[in-house]
Amino acid sequence: MGYRGVPGHEFVGVVQQSSDTGVIGRRVVGEINAACGRCDFCRSGLGRHCSERTVLGILGRDGAFADYLTLPDRNLIPLPDSIPDDVAVLVEPVAAACEIFEQVRLGRDEKILVLGDGRLGAIVASVLRANSYAPVVGGHHPEKLAILAQLGLKVDAEDGLQPGFDCVIDCTGRPAGFTRAIELVRPRGRIILKSTAAANLAINLAPVVVNEITVTGSRCGRFGPAIELLEAGKIDLQQLISRRYPLDDAIAAFDDARDPLNFKILLQAS
């Protein structure tokens, strides 16, 4: 997006100011797309595709790595007490995982591969599992795969994966993830792209045509279904929080987040 500004779009916070006095003091999460509310996309419930939108920490709107942020009142969602802060901060990526169900119809008996053993792969696979699917997570890091196995997920070393998956969900965050997904999906199968890392990648798209593969890009989702999943205790994400840093140590936190063995690093404002 060529964004310049305060980054950060996954947050939980307490409302300090609002024209809606009922929400002041409430602990909230917030939908990150601030849309016009009037266009065709907005009126059909797809404000996250509104052409006039700003996006928290991504497009025209300062983000969450700060003491304060602003969002329209209608974007805020008060949290039930049963969801702790460490989990609430993951509502946004859980919603992004739930988005898959808004876009494609997956069969419960499909062979689903989640490619990537990082934070997003873990969340997508956990959300699938909570919805009675049985995905395999393929990754490169035995230590992370071991943690994901503790979460009840089926895991496998990526290098040994055999082709023939009905659906491959690329959560690698690496440009090569898409190429690997093309190798592993069966003819007439489906690839879901959950990361924007594949920018300007030289790709041989011929197998997509020859094997009649369908590729669906997938981004943000609605927060409601995500909060319901978390409130119902259907997914356990607490183990994904690797460490916490005060906001003043954000640079050190970013360095730590680059360590591939960490799932999720949190920043905490004072």
Add this chain to the structure above:
Amino acid sequence: MGYRGVPGHEFVGVVQQSSDTGVIGRRVVGEINAACGRCDFCRSGLGRHCSERTVLGILGRDGAFADYLTLPDRNLIPLPDSIPDDVAVLVEPVAAACEIFEQVRLGRDEKILVLGDGRLGAIVASVLRANSYAPVVGGHHPEKLAILAQLGLKVDAEDGLQPGFDCVIDCTGRPAGFTRAIELVRPRGRIILKSTAAANLAINLAPVVVNEITVTGSRCGRFGPAIELLEAGKIDLQQLISRRYPLDDAIAAFDDARDPLNFKILLQAS
């Protein structure tokens, strides 16, 4: 496919030899995928994705630019007299156009763009029109667009096209076609790739994810629906035949086929 051998996969011919005496002497077209008949794909009617298949003039099987070719009996389809040779030779690309309906569900009110004013674009748009869709063909060649307009198709200069199409079907045969399709499709829209030209193209896939676009590769189709369309006289393809050459002048024919103003050049065995 790294194919070496006799090319050519669009043909009409007369059966000279067969263990099925009933078909000898009949004028036929032939499904180009010769499949094993036993695997899961074959048993579900998708022999064109059989991993053991040969493909006429494309993969492990000499093709149609020859005096004789061979195909399994079950691939042959006798033609009704009402379909002349010039049209019959287009059954294969018409079937490839019909394949779109086997893969995706298009709404009759969708804004559909067929990108490319060549042979494939003309055929895909004609097949869509025969099925009560109203596609626009976008192209670079005013002379070809004029001919397509005579076929009853809506046409437009590609350079002036505005984004916002619900569905863009890339029939350009050029690597840049996919990039252009990404520009022209609306968020949550659909791109159908009908050509394998986009090999090793450096593509920015981020908009596919951000705009949640679905890309479907589409290749060969069943011949039955194509022959029905042609027999019913619902599409008029005779005007797409630009010229005929005897097989002995194939090299000159290929030179002529490179002229972007020609739609289709035929080779005729003696």
